Amino acid sequence: MSEPVLQMRNIVKSFYGNNVLDNVTFDLQKGHVHAIVGGNGAGKSTLMKILTGVYVKDSGEIRVDGKIVDFSGYAMATAAGIRMIFQELSVVPTLTVVENIYLNHEERKGFFNDDRRMREDAKKLLDRLGIDVAVNEKIANLSVGYCQLIEIAKALSEKVKILVMDEPTASLSDTEVKRLFDIVRTLKSEGVSIVYISHRMNEILEIADEVTVLRDGKHVITEDAKNLTIAGIINYMLGDAERNAFEYHERPKIRNPGVMIDVNGLCVENLVRDVSFHVNEGEIVGLAGLMGSGRTEILESLFGIRKIHKGQIVIQGKPVEIKNTQTAIHTGIALVPENRRREGLVLRHSLKDNLLLALFNQVKKNMVIDSHKIRKISEESIRDFNIKTNSIDTLISNLSGGNQQKVVIAKWLKNNPKLLLLDEPTAGIDIGAKGEIIKIIEDYAGRGNSVIVVSSEISELVAMCDRIVVLVNGRKTKELTRNEIKNEGVIQHAIQG
Ligand SMILES: Nc1ncnc2c1ncn2[C@@H]1O[C@H](COP(=O)(O)OP(=O)(O)O)[C@@H](O)[C@H]1O
Numbered sequence: 069m070s071e072p073v074l075q076m077r078n079i080v081k082s083f084y085g086n087n088v089l090d091n092v093t094f095d096l097q098k099g100h101v102h103a104i105v106g107g108n109g110a111g112k113s114t115l116m117k118i119l120t121g122v123y124v125k126d127s128g129e130i131r132v133d134g135k136i137v138d139f140s141g142y143a144m145a146t147a148a149g150i151r152m153i154f155q156e157l158s159v160v161p162t163l164t165v166v167e168n169i170y171l172n173h174e175e176r177k178g179f180f181n182d183d184r185r186m187r188e189d190a191k192k193l194l195d196r197l198g199i200d201v202a203v204n205e206k207i208a209n210l211s212v213g214y215c216q217l218i219e220i221a222k223a224l225s226e227k228v229k230i231l232v233m234d235e236p237t238a239s240l241s242d243t244e245v246k247r248l249f250d251i252v253r254t255l256k257s258e259g260v261s262i263v264y265i266s267h268r269m270n271e272i273l274e275i276a277d278e279v280t281v282l283r284d285g286k287h288v289i290t291e292d293a294k295n296l297t298i299a300g301i302i303n304y305m306l307g308d309a310e311r312n313a314f315e316y317h318e319r320p321k322i323r324n325p326g327v328m329i330d331v332n333g334l335c336v337e338n339l340v341r342d343v344s345f346h347v348n349e350g351e352i353v354g355l356a357g358l359m360g361s362g363r364t365e366i367l368e369s370l371f372g373i374r375k376i377h378k379g380q381i382v383i384q385g386k387p388v389e390i391k392n393t394q395t396a397i398h399t400g401i402a403l404v405p406e407n408r409r410r411e412g413l414v415l416r417h418s419l420k421d422n423l424l425l426a427l428f429n430q431v432k433k434n435m436v437i438d439s440h441k442i443r444k445i446s447e448e449s450i451r452d453f454n455i456k457t458n459s460i461d462t463l464i465s466n467l468s469g470g471n472q473q474k475v476v477i478a479k480w481l482k483n484n485p486k487l488l489l490l491d492e493p494t495a496g497i498d499i500g501a502k503g504e505i506i507k508i509i510e511d512y513a514g515r516g517n518s519v520i521v522v523s524s525e526i527s528e529l530v531a532m533c534d535r536i537v538v539l540v541n542g543r544k545t546k547e548l549t550r551n552e553i554k555n556e557g558v559i560q561h562a563i564q565g
């Protein structure tokens with residue numbers, strides 16, 4: 069084989085003393101598609117952000133075309149022909165397609181932007197990639213899938229040697245995925261080398277030449293895709309059972325539990341199709357699935373954020389129509405959203421004020437806020453949830469991620485909901501806080517309340533759930549009982565469809 073276009077050797081990276089990449093080595097052959105797989109937090113994105121100068125490595129060596137490189141920023145990597153399509157979309161909704169594609173590298177005619185040329189070039193680019201959208205369309209009017217394709221077009225608007233795609237298909241429909249694969253094949257034939265990060269094994273086996281598996285920041289194996297199977301890859305992804313940080317704890321049985329919620333034939337746009345399941349009092353039920361499988365949409369519809377197009381919701385025997393968030397809250401439902409920074413907390417406010425936002429009804433007395441009561445509730449929360457903070461007046465932005473998440477959960481539990489919806493409750497927080505949050509959730513269910521939890525961290529589902537509903541492409545494909553939830557492998561297999 070010829071010299072790899074990219075060689076990453078013994079890459080080491082820690083965040084705040086937490087070792088995220090441990091001596092990882094990764095080679096990319098010219099014109100190949102090399103997939104990187106691994107569980108959540110395995111270090112995939114971090115490895116590629118180090119390549120593209122977004123993060124600085126602690127040690128190790130990177131060579132492009134045999135020459136040592138050290139990009140001190142993304143712009144430097146771009147200039148060298150290396151581009152990354154980030155998991156977090158970076159298109160600007162208020163701008164048009166063409167404005168986004170040429171943002172920060174406008175084509176010029178003398179002192180002015182050459183708008184006509186940019187429009188023409190953008191059109192050519194979109195045609196070449198088979199993306200049918202008007203160049204003057206506002207991004208805000210496009211589906212997430214299209215935004216993703218525009219993001220790719222933007223990456224390809226300048227010469228690219230190495231293209232990194234970080235979970236590019238997470239929000240694409242089947243046809244958009246086909247489109248993307250056509251693009252990938254075209255790029256390959258043009259000699260572009262591609263790193264492809266994904267959780268979808270069948271896609272990987274279809275598009276990749278090689279597969280590298282990372283686990284907890286360590287390189288596990290690199291192998292030709294043709295020698296691998298889905299089961300084989302999953303096996304490499306899983307750690308030894310005894311290293312799983314959390315185990316399932318049998319909870320005391322609730323006596324004669326009733327059905328807390330019965331969801332019947334739920335449809336949400338074309339994202340959730342005819343999904344039925346129920347959750348008993350005192351039960352924790354997990355929704356497992358890949359991104360885009362409809363997990364989050366189910367939670368959002370039950371909380372009144374998304375319109376339910378069809379289906380019936382029965383709560384403790386009573387049919388309810390969840391029209392909006394107010395009805396949901398009134399019915400005793402609470403949602404801890406995935407993106408707590410955006411939706412769960414006001415970071416500029418203090419811990420106390422954040423609790424106040426949710427507890428308004430409990431603490432207002434003749435339309436005045438009972439400051440004594442809010443203080444008491446805040447102090448209770450700090451104690452009950454073991455929130456590490458100097459005082460209740462500390463700004464939320466000064467708390468660690470784990471403690472912020474405890475505040476969000478505290479905020480909702482203080483309202484005494486009977487059904488708690490959790491979306492990725494421990495994403496991005498440290499292992500200690502994870503364990504504490506799992507414990508808080510188990511205790512809450514132990515008091516006869518019910519929980520529906522969505523998590524990409526399969527180990528977390530294994531630890532918490534009494535039952536797991538498996539979703540593939542918006543449909544329920546399986547329901548796993550506690551006896552069937554033996555290990556992560558069972559679930560990893562099930563969610564692949
Ligand atoms: N900017 C950051 N600050 C602190 N920790 C981070 C940062 N980025 C990633 N991490 C941590 O590094 C680990 C690996 O993350 P990541 O590379 O995003 O994993 P993957 O992409 O495989 O899911 C995780 O534990 C994550 O929390």
Ligand SMILES: [Mg+2]
Nearest residue numbers: 112113114155
């Ligand atoms: Mg990632």
